[in-house]
Amino acid sequence: MGRQLTAAFFRRSVHQVAPDLIGATLLFDGVGGRIVEVEAYHHTDPAAHSYHGPTPRNAVMFGPPGFAYVYRSYGIHWCLNFVCEPEGSASAVLVRALEPTAGVPQMRRRRGRSDERLLCAGPGRLCQALGISGRHNGLALFEPPFALFARNGDVAVVAGRRIGITKAATRPWRYGLKNSPFLSKPFAAVSRRPKP
DNA sequence: TGCCCGATTAACT
DNA sequence: GTTAATCGGGCAA
Numbered sequence: 001m002g003r004q005l006t007a008a009f010f011r012r013s014v015h016q017v018a019p020d021l022i023g024a025t026l027l028f029d030g031v032g033g034r035i036v037e038v039e040a041y042h043h044t045d046p047a048a049h050s051y052h053g054p055t056p057r058n059a060v061m062f063g064p065p066g067f068a069y070v071y072r073s074y075g076i077h078w079c080l081n082f083v084c085e086p087e088g089s090a091s092a093v094l095v096r097a098l099e100p101t102a103g104v105p106q107m108r109r110r111r112g113r114s115d116e117r118l119l120c121a122g123p124g125r126l127c128q129a130l131g132i133s134g135r136h137n138g139l140a141l142f143e144p145p146f147a148l149f150a151r152n153g154d155v156a157v158v159a160g161r162r163i164g165i166t167k168a169a170t171r172p173w174r175y176g177l178k179n180s181p182f183l184s185k186p187f188a189a190v191s192r193r194p195k196p
Numbered sequence: 197t198g199c200c201c202g203a204t205t206a207a208c209t
Numbered sequence: 210g211t212t213a214a215t216c217g218g219g220c221a222a
Contacts, residue, residue: 039203047203055218074204075215081203094203124204165203184204197222208212 001025002150006142007066009150014040014084014091019159019175021082021093023151028130029144031103033120034151036177037096037184039162041081043089046167050090060138061090068146070127070137077124078133082141096163096174097121099182100129122184160187 005024010017018040026032041048049058049071060069061083069081069092081092098120100107107119107129120126127133141148156178161170163185176183 041203049203049218052219057217071203072216074202075217077204079203096203122204162203166201199221200219202216202218205214206212209210 002152004142005148005150007064007140009148010065010082010141011085011087014042014093015173017082017084018093018173019157020150021095022157022175022177023155025101025149025151026095026098027102027147027149028132028136029103030147031106031130033098033101033182034177035095035097036099036180036182038175039094039096040173040175041092041094042173043091045171045173047162047165047169047171048090048092050092054090058090061092062088063138066141068132068136068139068141070132070134072134073124078127079123080127080130080132094123095126096123097176097180097182097184098126098129099177099180117181121182125184158187 018038021035021038024035026035043050050061054062064087065084067083073079080095084091100119108114111129119129158176158178159172160174162174
């Protein structure tokens with residue numbers, strides 16, 4: 001586990017922050033693991049919540065970088081995002097999957113399921129396992145209960161199209177740790193000769 | 197105001 | 210493969 005990430009890490013474009021998060025460690029109250037999958041949502045992106053302007057729900061996205069934007073998805077699940085630069089632009093990175101490394105028993109308890117591979121494979125499962133909900137919307141990522149640590153050395157990062165959206169779905173702004181068994185879905189194989 | 201849809205998941209067939 | 214659970218935003222009226 002590398003040095004702890006500060007606010008400066010998030011003062012960059014989502015397109016830089018998102019791939020840099022792969023392999024980093026995310027802990028919430030000491031529970032969490034390695035980030036293996038994220039998606040970038042740029043403010044110019046029709047799929048971004050901020051695209052149509054500020055609302056009470058997405059207000060945090062319009063604030064400073066380095067804070068958590070937590071929202072309810074499909075009326076049921078919670079999803080965790082990291083706000084990035086430039087400040088006020090409302091760009092963020094969605095955290096989609098972790099490889100559990102810390103507090104696994106507690107995560108199992110919260111999830112009510114034992115399959116370690118699925119504990120944090122997907123944005124809703126991840127928040128359930130870490131105990132993150134709307135109460136934590138707007139918290140800083142560089143101080144407790146959050147703690148983020150940079151990865152050590154290089155990792156194999158793959159990119160692909162994002163999941164579960166219909167707008168701008170083909171933009172390859174999903175990033176993952178190559179061949180990780182903890183992804184919410186595998187990345188499509190890179191075809192040297194794509195179909196016409 | 198009412199209607200539709202979504203950055204999802206799990207339990208079905 | 211299909212569907213229910215369930216809430217907030219956007220948009221039309």
